[in-house]
């Protein structure tokens with residue numbers, strides 16, 4: 528028996544595989560509301576145990592973690608750990624759905640339902656690939672572990688409480704995750720990291736209330752000006768962050784990563800169209816991708832003070848607020864960045880009050896390791912086209928728990944269509960993408976097994 532039979536088996540069992548997805552999507556596992564989580568958990572555990580995967584359920588303060596492992600008989604084989612999440616976003620607004628979010632509907636070659644792509648259909652592809660290996664009696668090329676959490680849509684609030692005491696259990700050669708959508712033109716893609724983040728609020732207060740600008744102007748300090756002056760100390764004349772030491776730990780791309788950037792597309796008009804940017808983009812392709820992946824941001828995302836409605840209120844604003852998010856790149860440490868922000872406040876305006884609402888570490892895996900190279904080969908083989916390879920995404924998720932906390936390489940290969948409408952009404956998964964995903968996982972296992 529060989530990988531060829533595995534692929535044939537996947538083709539012959541489309542209906543059965545689709546029915547498994549339908550059954551799982553029917554369970555409305557919304558962790559943020561505490562519903563359906565136990566039921567989804569036991570459905571998955573039954574399925575894994577039915578395949579001979581040794582499965583354990585670990586309770587957390589929130590939804591339980593499902594951990595499973597199955598060993599190959601090949602001595603010295605590598606180990607792949609699949610990560611995914613079985614919780615889903617709430618379905619609202621319900622009136623925007625064309626079919627019941629928890630009664631999957633097949634229309635125009637797509638399956639519609641909450642969680643079909645994010646993330647039930649995508650992690651199920653891994654389990655179904657395993658099912659086809661076992662059903663055809665094909666020896667597993669690698670040892671397989673499953674790590675399925677139940678509150679990713681809730682910010683993976685308790686994931687560290689599980690990871691830290693179970694690092695030994697998680698040992699593997701690669702953490703592999705299918706989530707999100709492929710390129711809009713249908714090309715497969717992959718990435719090897721995410722940016723970290725610090726989200727914070729700055730507040731300035733000069734009076735308990737807004738005051739009359741005629742009677743009190745010049746005498747009562749203006750909170751809006753005070754905030755503007757403070758914010759201007761954070762940026763130099765070239766638009767760089769002026770917080771001392773902010774860029775100290777930013778690692779430049781390796782030559783290999785630079786090669787990956789050079790292989791990416793850049794369509795400035797397309798970006799302008801999608802973003803609605805008023806002026807054309809003038810940076811080079813390299814700079815555009817460097818800005819997205821290798822350079823941190825310090826983004827002012829909200830600013831408020833005084834009165835901006837119609838007409839005028841001639842007031843001296845007594846308070847001002849600014850909100851910012853910092854996207855961090857490897858090897859920046861959010862706790863160190865918070866210390867540097869505090870030092871900046873102490874130096875330039877100690878009256879500014881800082882509140883940090885949340886922070887996460889960045890994550891990056893070396894794409895040159897043999898396991899990542901094997902995935903690149905597998906994806907190209909299955910899709911028949913070179914994947915779009917991004918060293919990292921510009922976005923943020925808790926991937927650092929694997930790379931930084933557990934010390935494991937981790938990568939993501941999205942299986943969904945780009946227009947999957949995750950988190951929105953009419954979430955969908957193109958059926959061909961779903962089946963291709965199962966083939967892809969099967970091939971990934973085979974290629975990593977080759978060494």
Ligand SMILES: [Zn+2]
Nearest residue numbers: 645680949950
């Ligand atoms: Zn999601």
